[in-house]
Structures are given as C-alpha cells and as structure tokens.
Amino acid sequence: MSVSTGYQTFIGLEIHIQLLTETKAFCSCHVEFGDEPNTHVCPVCLGYPGVLPALNERALFMAYQVAEALNCEISPITVFDRKNYFYPDMPKNYQISQFGSPIGLNGFIEFPYEGEIRKIRIHDVHLEEDAGKMIHAGDISLVDYNRAGTPLLEIVTEPDLTSGDETEAFIHYFRRFVRFLKVCNGNMEEGSLRCDANISINTIGSGLGTKVEMKNLNSSRFVRLALNHENARQQKVLEEGSTVHQETRLWNENRDITVVMRRKEESHDYRYFPEPDLPPFRPDEKYMSSVRESLTELPLFRQLRIAAEYKLSNDQAAFITEELERADFFEQCVREGADPVEVFRWLSGDVLRHLNREHILLHESTLTPRRLAGLLRLISEGTIHGKIAKKILQVIFEENMDPEKILSEKGMEQITNEDEIRALVRRVIDEDPAAAAQAADGEMKVYGYFMGLIMKMSSGRADPQITRRILETEIMQEK
Amino acid sequence: MFLDEDGLWKYSLDSQEKVEEYTSFVRDMDRGIGAFLEFDPRRQASGIVKKEGSLSGLPIAVKDNIAVEGFRLTCGSKILSDFSAPYTATAVERLMREGALVVGKTNMDEFGMGSSTDNSALQRTHNPWDLNRVAGGSSGGSAAAVAAGMVPCALGSDTGGSIRQPASFCGVYGLKPTYGSISRFGLVAYASSLEGIGVLSSSLPLMRTMFETMKGTDPHDQTSGTVDSPTDTVRKIGVLKNPEGLAPGVQRGYLTAVKELRGLGYEVVEIELPVLEYVIPAYYTIASAEASANLARYAGIRYGYQNAMAEDPRELTEKSRDEGFGQEVKMRILLGTFVLRSGFQEQYYIRAQKIRTALRNELDRMFTQVDLMMMPTFPVQAFEHDSGEMDQFQQKIADKFTATANLAGIPALAFPVGIEGGLPMGMQFMAPMHAEDRLFMAAESYSRVFTPRLSSYAAGRTTS
DSSP states (O other), X not given: OOOOSSEEEEEEEEEEEEOOOSBOSSSSOBOOSSSSTTXXXXXXXXXXXXXXXXXXXXXXXXXXXXXXXXXXXEOSSBOOEEEEOOOTTOTTSEEEEOSSSOSEEEEEEEXXXXXXXXXXXXXXXXXXXXXXXXXXETTEEEEEOTTTTOEEEEEEEOSOBOSHHHHHHHHHHHHHHHHHTTSOOOOTTTTSEEEEEEEEEEETTSOOOOOEEEEEEOSHHHXXXXXXXXXXXXHHHHXXXXXXXXXXXXXXXXXXEEEEEEEGGGOOOOOOEEOTTSOOBOOOHHHHHHHHHHOOOOHHHHHXXXXXXXXXXXXXXXXXXXXXXXXXXXXXXXXXXXXXXXXXXXXXXXXXXXXXXXXXXXXXXXXXXXXXXHHHHHHHTTSSOHHHHHHHHHHHHHHOOOHHHHHHXXXXXXXXXXXXXXXXXXXXXXXXXXXXXXXXXXXXXXXXXXXXXXXXXXXXXXXXXXXXXHHHHHHHHHO | OOBOTTSOBOOOOOSHHHHHHHHHHXXXXXXXXXXXXXXXXXXXXXXXXXXXXXXXXXXXXXXXXXXXXXSBOOTTOXXXXXXXXXXXXXXXXXXXXXXXXXXXXXXXXXXXXXXXXXXXXXXXOEETTEEEEEOOSSSHHHHHXXXXXXXXXXXXXXXXXXXXXXXXXHTSEEEEXXXXXXXXXXXXXXXXXXXXXXXXXXXXXXXXXXXXXHXXXXXXXXXXXXXXXXXXXXXXXXXXXXXXXXXXXXXXXXXXXXXXXXXXXXXXXXXXXXXXXXXXXHHHHHHHHHHHHHGGGOOSSSSSOOOTTOSSHHHHHHHHHHHHSOHHHHHHHHHHHHHTSTTTTTTTHHHHHHHHHHXXXXXXXXXXXXXXXXXXXXXXXXXXXXXXXXXXXXHHHTTHHHHHHHHHTOOEEEEEXXXXXTXXXXXXXXXXXXXXXXXXXXXXXXXXXXXXXXXXXXXXXXXX
C-alpha cells in the first residue's frame, strides 16, 4: 500500500524476543512452553520472601550477541533496573529490566525490501524478565507463572519504518535474523517474538507527528493491517483539521480496527531505580571478542554472498537463506561437489515437499548434505535419471540410507544396455500389436503408453532416452 | 545454667534429655521476655544435627526475617503471619552444616522497620534488664534472647543499626559484617543495598566462629563475596570529636570508653565527620525507595495474608496490603514511592546516592589515617515501652551513628562498655571493608576493661 498524499509516516518498533536459554533469567527453572500451569516455578521466580535473582550468564551472552549483531555501541557497564508496577502476573510487582545503562545503544540493522537494502536504526537493546500469564475465566482469574522470569530481550528501533507493509517485511527479516543467531525461535504465535509499534504521521518535511502506540499485534499480518489502518485513520484526522492524540491503541482483530486502550495521562510512572541485587556487569575485551567470534554471517549478507558466489537469483538466494540450517546445508552440498542450481532445485522442490508433508525440518531429517550431493552426482554421472533419483530420495528419508547403497542394494541402476532395452521394447510391442500399429500410423500418444509400460516393467530403470530411440526404431519396423 | 564461669556456653544439645531440659527452661524464661515468635528445638529434625562440626549441638535463634525451612517467616508482620519458609537461607544452612541447631525464630520490628521491636504486629518483646523497657530493634528478639541467656548467639539483620542498637540496649555484642560478606539469600529484603545478616552474641570467639562459618561467596547472591585481608593490627583509633545529641549517661560512657582505649595502649585521635549530618536523610531516602519495591510482592495473591472479600485482583491486592501492613511500613512504602517519582529522583534518590558516595570517600580517606573508628551506637539507652521518650521521628534521627556503616558498606561491631543506671550501654567500632579482624581484636581487648554480663532478669533465674 502506498500513500502519496503529502504525508510522511514514521513507524518504530519495540520487539521482545524470548531468549533460547535452558533456564530462566534469574533462577534454575527450565524454560518450557505448553506444560501444566505452575510446574516450572520456584521461590525465586515466584517472588517469595527472601530470594534473590542470580543472572543467567547464557542470557547475558545472547544479549551481547544481538547487540553486537545490531551494530550497537556496547555500554562499558551494564546495569539492571527495577521497573515498578503492580500486576498479578508479575511475582515481585517489579520487573528486572534495564533503563539507564542498557546492553547496547545506537545500532542499526539492514534488511532487503522491494529490491533495496533498507537501514533501520536501533535505539537500544536491553535484557529483562518476562511476566507470567493471566487467564480470566468467567468471574475467576487464574495465573500461570511458568513463563515468569523467562529471559526477554527488548530491541527498540528508531521510527525509521514507513508503512505497514514494510514493517511486516522487517519483522519477517528480524525473525530470520534472530533464528540465524540462534537466540530465539522467532515464533510470533507462541509469543516468543512479540512486538509493539508506534506510529506517527506528518506532512512531508515537518518531522515526527504525535506518536500513537499500538499493542496486541500478535502476528506480522496484524502488524501490517493495524499500522496501515492506523496510518489511514491518522491521515483522516489530520485532513479533517483535528489533532492526533498521544495514546495507546489496541488492534481489534475481529473488527479490523484500532481502538483506544489508554490516553497519555493514564500512563505509568515506573519509578526506575538500579537493581541492588545484581552487580553491574563490565564486559571486557576478552568477553566481547568471544561474543564477536560466536556470531554467524547474518541472513542479508549471506543471501547477497550466496547469490553472487553461486550465481543464483536473488529469490533463489533468499530461499536458501530463509533458514540458517538450509543455508548451511546448501553450502555443504556445494562443497561436496554438487551444482548450486541443482541443489536449489531439489531443496525447493522434492525435499521441501517431503519435509512439509512430514512436518519436519531439514536438519531433523535423515537427508544430509553428503547424501543429497551423492544423489546429484549419480544423476550427473548418468547412473540414474530423475525418476529413480526421486525414489532414492524417498528411501533416504524413510530408511536412513546412503544413496549409493540404496542403488546397489535395491537394484536401481539405470539400464543402458541396448539389447536389454530392446528386449523390453519387443515384449510390449508383441503383447499389443494393435497399439503398435496405431503408433506406426503416427499416433504419438501411444508412444507414451509404451514408454510407461517399459518403465513399469523395468521399475523405472530403463534409460528414457535410449528406450525412446529403440522404441521408435522398433515401431517403424512394424510398418 | 548453661554458661560456665567465663560466661561461655557449655551446654550441647546432643541428647533427647538435654533438648527437653533446655526447651522447658527457655519456655519458662521467655514467658516474661517475649523474644521468640516460635520456639521448638525439635523442629529441626534431630537427624540433621551433626555430631561433628565447629558448632555441634549449639542452639541458635534466628530473626524472623531469615528463612529456615520448617519454621514460619513472619518478619513481624500480619501480612506474613502464617507464611512458612519453603527453603533455608544460605547463612543458616552453613551454620547447620557445622552442627548448629536452630531452636526458634525471634521477634522484630515489622520488616525490620523500627528501633524498639514494638513495631512488631505479632508480639511484644521486653528488655531482660528491665521488662518495662524495649529491647531495641529491629533485631530486638534476638538481642533479648541472648541477653536472657536463652541462646549463646542469634542471627539478626542490620539495615541501619538493627543489630548493633538492640545489642547495645541489651548489653551483648552485635556484629554487622561488611556488605555482601554473608549471603543475603534467605534474608527477607527491606533495603537490599544496605542490609545484611549478622550475629548477636554474649561471646566474641563464638561470634567470630559464626561469622567465619557464614561468610563467603554464594551463587544465589551475586552481591556476595569476601576479600581475604592480611593479618591486621590495630594501633590507631579515631573517635568523633564531639558526638552531638547524646543523653548524659551515654555521653559519660563515651568519654569513659575513649579513656579506656587510651589506657589499653591505643593511639586515640579525634576525628571530624561533617558528612555525618547528611546520613539520616540519605539513609531513609534510599532505604524507603528500596523498600517500596521490595515490599511490593506482598500482594495477597500467591502467599501471605489475603482479604477474603475482594472481588477482583486489584481489590485483593489493595485490601490485603491495607490490612496486612502496619503504619510504619506503609509510611516508608509511601515515602519510597514519593522519592522515586520520575522528575523528582534528582532531588531525592540521586541526591541521596551522592551523599552516600561522599560518605564513602570521606571514610576511605579517614581509614588511611586510622585503623578503626569508635562511635556511640545510639544516643540513649533502652527506653520504656510507649513512653514517648522517643517518637518514631526521633528514633530515626538517632540512627545516624549506625546507619553510617550501612551506607558505606563497612563492618561495625557494637560492644558493651558498662552499666549505667542499671541498664547496659554500648559503643561501636567501625573498620574498612573486609577488616572484621580489627573489630574482633579491639573488642576483645576492650573486654579486659569491661566484660559483658548476663542481664539481671536472666541472672536471677539461672543461678541454680
């Protein structure tokens, strides 16, 4: 959707990602989703009297990875703060977060959008803890604290996005970004990646307008719909000569509109102050270099490199770098000698179909780069042709075997011996002379019928080109 | 009864009979004192008591804001009056590992807020030296239990003087260690950056063993840790030039102590500490700010006192807090909320932190000139219950000598210096961070001048 009415749109995001740690941010409870309520809790994450938080080093490390990957200035000293507000799903009634000295400041992220590379500035990256979940059931309220204390990383962008569509694309890319870094599974439906947005519009050249915050954006689609709706609403307000109020609005997914949640004057005073229970952390050069060493090539750059290095189209490279495991798999196949385009074709075709059908991921399947490369080698060497290759792929998936072994054990080698093939051809012609006569009269589709029979008899092993040639010769002789 | 001629505890609870005998003695004794909120030496299963260990069979009392599994953890508050500790504090666990036996939980000012233990919502505790008087606070129950000879030592917590002031009121030793040297895990938080667990005892060697046993890094408390300091000597002691506002008796005691220190061979120099006048506003600003967050968890939802009539979560929290907290606690929560408002932090909270930094710098400078400092613990001796002798505001002002050590994080030890008007009186030593050694050495040497004795009440009952 494009708006070209003399207005400029500014969209910023507050993204929360749940870090993929085994244990919670400040205690040793396991991070698990979907288990029985209140089974992953302890005195610490329940905020019992007398307990203290002990910071999860893994969560801290991941936070630095993200800050570094987002090109942030790393604070020489990182401090935790208490953010005070009462809510039943918050055990301590304050959240351990970061306010004054977050982990990273003033970064940026680049992502591909409509054939360009867009750059979005990052305001800050800070580490905090998640709350539990409150469920209202009729006139009772239930609280599940399994999620309480899960490490959350908040990434705040500057208002550099310009439309709902672009924001949706950004979130897709950001999901890839965190999955490449292996810090979050990026699942918006489960809430492991959440996002609030702020949007303001103004006449071009007049700077930011009045900011409206948007909440309840539970999928990237809702983000797009809500922001585009809000963009149009604010424009209408301005065109009518009124003013946009600074407020928080909720996306109502049933009615496809945004509605007011609270006005500015109702906003909280969180009374931040430094968390006395956690000492400030000063990352030294050694720590930061281990952070940098741990970082992987980011999806955008890997996409660009793969396109250039293997002479693939941008879309092909985008497919390959959609998931880290897929990109690794691809490059491993190529290193094993496979042709990049062929690897792409198989990964985006038969392999993907199988994975989708079985609801598994590439790296969870029995197909390894070596096996796919081996399969492609058998094709390129002429040992097998495409149809057999598909069968072998199926066997790899089902029986966890190497393609070469399947070939020898299951007798799937291509038949290229002309005498053998001629015998097959003669058999089908002799069994159906009427059809052979039709073919000889020029009924081309009967050739297909004979080819099918031969392939069936040879379990698909007869070399199609040789078979076709011999079949044509033999039919001609029938004339 | 359980002490030898030198006042040392000689009774090990190593048999069923001894536990029974001890239990009935304490129950009888405490009827007039009210030191214990809970007393039951059999609670800590006898199997757990180790026969070996430096503290084997030693009964200890624990202030009721320190978690001991199997006991309640009331903090002297209605809001936690039925709350049982689901775990044990690290400090207590370390004592148990050495064979100590937790016999009960002691009374205190609600959440440690007070100087008399009269702010307890659950019980009154009387000073064993004069039952009409307070035992001090907030660790008043622990101080009274030790002074009455019911236990040789007790754990307390010190946020602004809560170990040292009751120790001086009751004529026993009170140690507030270096901030972080003993894990706070299991100590119910009031003012996290100021407080710590410490020991009240009638015996310095025992106090030292207790401290050595409890101290050290705890993975559950990332602010914990100790630094080994080289063996020390104490030669030079700084004393305040003109400590203001002391009651005449305390003033006399102070001057006597100065004289005695000289007599013991120390070089005593007079020092001035102008920043002392800012200690109380800074202390109460920081303590209240932290308290307002620390006490937010008592919301009537997961544990603790619950209003039964509430219609929704918000009302449940509001009513439970309104009915569960006492006046002083509410006042400090409100004060803390006030000083942390955005836009006002510069004026209050941040300014208090600046005073804190200035005080630390001042003390650092001071400790390049002297090995120890000596100050009064409190401007008055134990006052009467409900006397109006000291209102809540005056009690706060009077914390300036003790709160100094909490703001700076340095260790301090209150020691008895004499009996004045039938009541004990104490002073305190302060040392640089991690130099507890110096405190013990100086207190040990002062004990040659004045040996603390059992309170009159306890003495009357134990001469058998």
